[in-house]
Amino acid sequence: MHPAYSVIFFTVASGAGYGLLFWLSLAALVGAMPGGRWLMVAGMLLALALVTFGLLSSARHLGHPERALGAFSQWRSSWLSREAVAAAATYVPAGLLLLLAAFGGASAVASFAALLTALGAAATVYCTARIYASLRTIRHWNRKDVVWIYLALALASGGLLFCLLLALGGHALGIAGPLSLAALLAAAWLKARYWAAVDADPGAYTVEMALGMPDLGTPRPLDPPHTMPNFVMREMGYSVGRKHAVKLRRGVLLALFAVPAVLLALSLITGLSAPLLVLGVLSAAGGLLVERWLFFAEAEHVSQLYYGLQRA
Amino acid sequence: MTTLPPATDKKLGLVIDLDICVGCQACATSCKEWNTGGYSAPLSDHDPYGADPSGAWLNRIHSYEFGEGAAAKTVHFPRSCLHCETPDCVTVCPTGASYKRVEDGIVLVNPDTCIGCKLCSWACPYGAREYDHDDGVMKKCTLCVDRIYNETLAEEDRIPACVRACPTGARAFGDLGDPDSDVSRSVAARDGFNLLDEFGYRPVNKYLPPRKTSVPLDLSETPPPETATGTTAIEKLFAWVDRTLSS
Ligand code: SF4
Ligand code: SF4
Ligand code: SF4
Numbered sequence: 001m002h003p004a005y006s007v008i009f010f011t012v013a014s015g016a017g018y019g020l021l022f023w024l025s026l027a028a029l030v031g032a033m034p035g036g037r038w039l040m041v042a043g044m045l046l047a048l049a050l051v052t053f054g055l056l057s058s059a060r061h062l063g064h065p066e067r068a069l070g071a072f073s074q075w076r077s078s079w080l081s082r083e084a085v086a087a088a089a090t091y092v093p094a095g096l097l098l099l100l101a102a103f104g105g106a107s108a109v110a111s112f113a114a115l116l117t118a119l120g121a122a123a124t125v126y127c128t129a130r131i132y133a134s135l136r137t138i139r140h141w142n143r144k145d146v147v148w149i150y151l152a153l154a155l156a157s158g159g160l161l162f163c164l165l166l167a168l169g170g171h172a173l174g175i176a177g178p179l180s181l182a183a184l185l186a187a188a189w190l191k192a193r194y195w196a197a198v199d200a201d202p203g204a205y206t207v208e209m210a211l212g213m214p215d216l217g218t219p220r221p222l223d224p225p226h227t228m229p230n231f232v233m234r235e236m237g238y239s240v241g242r243k244h245a246v247k248l249r250r251g252v253l254l255a256l257f258a259v260p261a262v263l264l265a266l267s268l269i270t271g272l273s274a275p276l277l278v279l280g281v282l283s284a285a286g287g288l289l290v291e292r293w294l295f296f297a298e299a300e301h302v303s304q305l306y307y308g309l310q311r312a
Numbered sequence: 313m314t315t316l317p318p319a320t321d322k323k324l325g326l327v328i329d330l331d332i333c334v335g336c337q338a339c340a341t342s343c344k345e346w347n348t349g350g351y352s353a354p355l356s357d358h359d360p361y362g363a364d365p366s367g368a369w370l371n372r373i374h375s376y377e378f379g380e381g382a383a384a385k386t387v388h389f390p391r392s393c394l395h396c397e398t399p400d401c402v403t404v405c406p407t408g409a410s411y412k413r414v415e416d417g418i419v420l421v422n423p424d425t426c427i428g429c430k431l432c433s434w435a436c437p438y439g440a441r442e443y444d445h446d447d448g449v450m451k452k453c454t455l456c457v458d459r460i461y462n463e464t465l466a467e468e469d470r471i472p473a474c475v476r477a478c479p480t481g482a483r484a485f486g487d488l489g490d491p492d493s494d495v496s497r498s499v500a501a502r503d504g505f506n507l508l509d510e511f512g513y514r515p516v517n518k519y520l521p522p523r524k525t526s527v528p529l530d531l532s533e534t535p536p537p538e539t540a541t542g543t544t545a546i547e548k549l550f551a552w553v554d555r556t557l558s559s
Contacts, residue, residue, distance in 0.1 A: 063428020063448025070407035070425050074314045080431055081406035136400065137437045205508060211389065212505045213521055216378040222386060223335065223375035228365050232439035235430065303439030306374060306391060
């Protein structure tokens with residue numbers, strides 16, 4: 001699948017934003033948010049900025065962004081529509097939580113808003129993942145663990161941002177440190193398992209099935225239907241990424257998982273958190289962008305059986 | 313509404329006979345001509361006469377080769393939307409722009425509400441939807457919905473443009489939900505089949521397989537080319553030239 005930069009930025013930024021929102025809401029809910037109101041306000045602003053930037057970036061990839069309101073209508077059947085609804089709905093409790101943090105207010109209301117924000121953040125990331133996981137045409141996406149990976153990566157990247165925020169505010173990471181580390185390691189384990197599984201899966205559909213005449217044997221493309229690639233080939237047949245997949249996967253393991261995990265562990269041990277975590281967040285951001293690029297570039301689409309792919 | 317209708321009154325669709333399709337592209341050209349001015353207008357092209365042409369077409373004609381040597385077979389293979397009965401290309405659409413009609417089963421995109429998110433094209437295993445970069449909306453075969461009910465056209469023209477254009481009669485249009493229709497009868501008689509039946513979208517369009525070749529070709533029986541012989545001077549000269557050139 002063609003890796004559209006707008007969608008890569010969207011899923012990475014909004015994933016981290018919703019992850020951070022989730023951590024902040026949990027901290028507010030259990031009353032463990034240190035640093036008075038301003039750290040909470042700064043965190044909420046950062047999270048909402050990431051989410052909003054991501055959503056705007058994904059709207060830019062639409063042919064008709066001005067009609068985007070229509071995307072709220074089909075939540076009965078469409079995960080994309082459900083994502084839109086969940087994303088919009090999450091703004092309400094998140095905005096309330098931000099206002100209450102800034103100006104103070106009834107703590108029962110704040111707790112309720114925090115609970116709804118955490119649920120909304122998790123639901124939105126879940127819907128994003130289901131958009132991909134529900135597509136039976138793409139075996140690299142049509143898997144249960146795709147949903148878990150999206151959730152784990154949002155939790156891990158949001159956790160890193162949350163730890164960085166605490167460190168910049170001059171606070172100890174407390175329980176957030178080990179929990180973020182655990183999320184990071186869980187995501188790494190899921191992703192490594194995922195790669196092994198998609199490599200071992202040859203694909204359920206063959207070119208013989210696509211043409212429907214298995215008695216005739218295996219078809220070979222003779223004359224192409226068009227002289228240059230059409231939309232279907234450009235959008236669904238992207239294969240540049242597969243050439244470098246092994247190297248890029250190693251890069252992801254290093255930049256997204258190993259480096260941030262080591263830096264996070266070091267900052268827990270040394271207490272010298274802020275500079276280490278800045279590096280960790282930057283490394284994870286680069287790693288996440290490559291991870292998301294690969295998620296698209298490595299994905300094979302069944303329609304390519306008509307264009308020379310043997311199995312998908 | 314992007315939920316699928318539980319059943320449709322008719323199942324309008326195409327039956328494509330792979331035995332007689334010659335891959336002439338007349339159907340694809342005629343489709344482009346009609347639809348760039350019809351329901352799907354425009355079907356934009358980019359750099360059409362340049363080095364990297366691309367554009368939205370709703371019908372694509374592949375040619376494949378099967379088998380080896382004397383048993384080899386060329387099959388021309390038109391590919392367009394199959395108007396599936398249970399396709400995810402409809403249910404994934406966030407806006408309701410992609411829908412299946414209750415009255416005749418045609419799968420359409422509403423060009424006024426499509427936001428151009430491309431998700432429906434990702435959900436189609438047949439590669440039947442093509443995005444129009446200029447128009448910003450998804451394009452697909454409409455089964456010429458603006459011809460088949462069009463009373464301003466002559467009766468014989470109220471069929472899809474591809475069917476009207478096909479010079480060999482390889483394309484037929486009709487109600488595949490009616491077992492007594494001509495198209496259903498030909499599917500029954502010729503063992504018509506579905507593309508990628510295993511995927512489970514239940515296409516309405518059917519394909520008829522190439523007929524079995526009745527006389528198997530045996531290349532070993534091909535006689536050697538004639539050699540020039542003769543008695544007159546000029547015939548001897550030709551025989552000498554033939555021998556010299558053949559050696
Ligand atoms: S062929 Fe593709 S676009 Fe047409 S109905 Fe089936 S899944 Fe949808
Ligand atoms: S491209 Fe248009 S028709 Fe297709 S899913 Fe998006 S909004 Fe629906
Ligand atoms: S016009 Fe008829 S013969 Fe020509 S490519 Fe189309 S289906 Fe085949």
